[in-house]
Amino acid sequence: xxIAFVIEKFVLVxxxxxxxxxxxxxxxxxxxxxxxxxxxxxxPDRAGPFGILQPLADGVKMFMKEEIVPxxxxxxxxxxxxxxxxxxxxxxxxxxxxxPDMTIGDRVIPLQVTDINVGVLxxxxxxxxxxxxxxxxxxxxxxxxxxLSAIRAASQNxxxxxxxxxxxxxxxxxxxxxxxxxxxxxxHGWHWNVLYQPVGFILFMICSFAETNRAPFDLPxxxxxxxxxxxxxxxxxxxxxxxxxxxxxxxxxxxxxxxxYFGGYNYxxxxxxxxxxxxxxxxxxxTAVFFAKIFAFIFFFMWVRxxxxxxxxxxxxxxGWKGLIPLAIANVVITSIVIAIIxxx
Amino acid sequence: MGTSVFYFVATLxxxxxxxxxxxxxxxxxxxxxxxxxxxxxxHYILLNAQFLAVVNFIVYxxxxxxxxxxxxxxxxxxxxNEPLKSTLVKVVGVVAGCCLVVTIVGSLxxxxxxxxxxxxxxxxxxxxNLGKELFGPYMLPFELSSILLLTAMVGAVLLTxxxxx
Numbered sequence: 001x002x003i004a005f006v007i008e009k010f011v012l013v014x015x016x017x018x019x020x021x022x023x024x025x026x027x028x029x030x031x032x033x034x035x036x037x038x039x040x041x042x043x044p045d046r047a048g049p050f051g052i053l054q055p056l057a058d059g060v061k062m063f064m065k066e067e068i069v070p071x072x073x074x075x076x077x078x079x080x081x082x083x084x085x086x087x088x089x090x091x092x093x094x095x096x097x098x099x100p101d102m103t104i105g106d107r108v109i110p111l112q113v114t115d116i117n118v119g120v121l122x123x124x125x126x127x128x129x130x131x132x133x134x135x136x137x138x139x140x141x142x143x144x145x146x147x148l149s150a151i152r153a154a155s156q157n158x159x160x161x162x163x164x165x166x167x168x169x170x171x172x173x174x175x176x177x178x179x180x181x182x183x184x185x186x187x188h189g190w191h192w193n194v195l196y197q198p199v200g201f202i203l204f205m206i207c208s209f210a211e212t213n214r215a216p217f218d219l220p221x222x223x224x225x226x227x228x229x230x231x232x233x234x235x236x237x238x239x240x241x242x243x244x245x246x247x248x249x250x251x252x253x254x255x256x257x258x259x260x261y262f263g264g265y266n267y268x269x270x271x272x273x274x275x276x277x278x279x280x281x282x283x284x285x286x287t288a289v290f291f292a293k294i295f296a297f298i299f300f301f302m303w304v305r306x307x308x309x310x311x312x313x314x315x316x317x318x319x320g321w322k323g324l325i326p327l328a329i330a331n332v333v334i335t336s337i338v339i340a341i342i343x344x345x
Numbered sequence: 346m347g348t349s350v351f352y353f354v355a356t357l358x359x360x361x362x363x364x365x366x367x368x369x370x371x372x373x374x375x376x377x378x379x380x381x382x383x384x385x386x387x388h389y390i391l392l393n394a395q396f397l398a399v400v401n402f403i404v405y406x407x408x409x410x411x412x413x414x415x416x417x418x419x420x421x422x423x424x425x426n427e428p429l430k431s432t433l434v435k436v437v438g439v440v441a442g443c444c445l446v447v448t449i450v451g452s453l454x455x456x457x458x459x460x461x462x463x464x465x466x467x468x469x470x471x472x473x474n475l476g477k478e479l480f481g482p483y484m485l486p487f488e489l490s491s492i493l494l495l496t497a498m499v500g501a502v503l504l505t506x507x508x509x510x
Contacts, residue, residue, distance in 0.1 A: 077376075118472060121399040128407025132379070135411070137419050139372065146420060158408065178472055305399055 012113055016093050021332025024247035025055045027298060034302040040143040062240035070233045074140040074233045082234070082241035088133060089248035092126045096120040096255050097181045099287035103279035111283065115181035120168055120248055123180070123256055127164070127211050131157045133245065138230035149230040152219055152313070159320040164207035166328035167200040170335045171260060184264035189271070192263040199331045201261040203324055210320070213246060215305040219313060254297035258290060265290040351391055358384040371417050379410045394470025
């Protein structure tokens with residue numbers, strides 16, 4: 001293993017980690033600005049020009065607050081909970097291709113940390129681990145509301161993981177590969193998977209909303225029924241970690257949706273741009289396009305939050321088990337029949 | 346390098362498996378079991394069985410253990426409401442445990458150390474090769490085991506509906 005390879009990957013990991021944190025930080029600001037825009041208000045505008053320093057002010061506030069650990073709680077697990085939530089939120093970015101290969105001199109640098117050939121399943125595994133942060137935190141708090149909320153969160157995530165997995169199966173039938181790098185590379189130009197799998201995309205998106213605990217699926221922190229949800233007993237930066245993990249999850253699932261269904265860094269006319277701009281600048285334009293898609297999805301997440309009211313718990317379960325799962329199975333069956341017919345003729 | 350990684354991970358596996366047994370709190374036991382499954386996932390990766398590793402990760406760590414945790418948290422078992430076992434049960438347990446140790450030691454003494462298994466195809470664990478094996482030569486057992494799982498699922502649903510039928 002040569003040293004340049006290690007340095008290259010290390011720099012890439014550091015950049016991606018920094019960007020995830022930065023975007024999560026400014027998502028909190030964007031969320032309040034978008035909410036204000038949708039409700040015809042101004043939103044935060046005191047800290048810095050247009051309130052641009054608001055996330056910093058919030059961060060300082062979180063750090064300065066008193067750290068309270070409930071007396072009968074499980075101290076160690078109480079600390080592990082938010083840490084796990086952050087960890088599982090961050091490791092999903094490892095298999096996402098952030099841009100096409102960059103060529104500097106005679107060295108080809110892939111803008112993806114690792115392209116394992118089970119990349120889609122890796123993402124799925126990380127998503128399924130995400131529930132532990134919530135469950136452990138909720139249980140360790142030794143509070144009935146936290147426990148109820150943690151159990152709600154777990155059952156919601158398990159239910160929607162099934163439909164999510166089935167929608168991924170239909171996608172894999174179309175792409176013929178599980179490596180996210182190859183899936184994105186196959187969507188060259190405008191051949192985006194959403195054109196071949198529109199139903200699968202809608203299913204996947206609904207499930208992403210449920211997995212990230214975003215409205216209208218934000219039952220785990222449903223204030224009117226559960227005080228504050230699984231993080232009722234948390235304060236200071238531990239609470240900050242939970243809230244932050246939600247925004248990182250939103251960023252990662254936007255990136256996953258953009259790369260699986262909306263072509264990742266591909267855009268119509270990219271070959272022409274490659275000829276015009278050269279092999280260093282063109283990949284950066286691809287990355288910019290990818291991030292534009294991610295931001296569009298993040299905006300969509302926020303837009304939905306202020307448009308659709310929260311589900312009731314039984315409605316949530318009905319939608320998951322009686323709506324999405326049969327639809328996803330039908331999608332898999334129809335997709336495979338169509339592919340079989342196409343291959344026959 | 347590969348061997349030392351294996352021994353490191355194997356030691357961790359044994360330590361965490363022992364912690365599962367020795368932890369006083371059932372929820373802690375389950376958490377240690379999750380870590381044990383994680384070390385098993387690392388073993389699969391060391392054997393170049395990527396698909397099996399990631400499926401072990403999703404199914405055992407991500408799904409089954411969540412359900413375990415779920416049930417234990419709902420029951421909220423702790424020392425106060427744990428039923429006390431009588432002395433007779435404890436004695437029986439000790440005797441049974443000793444018998445098991447004698448059996449295991451006896452059978453270990455009788456067996457010779459096996460030669461390490463050499464894989465005919467080291468890339469068998471990759472998704473494409475595994476799929477070809479499962480849906481080619483092993484089609485029938487694979488489908489039969491899926492029917493077995495379906496039977497278990499139908500049975501479980503039927504058990505919950507016993508009163509209404």
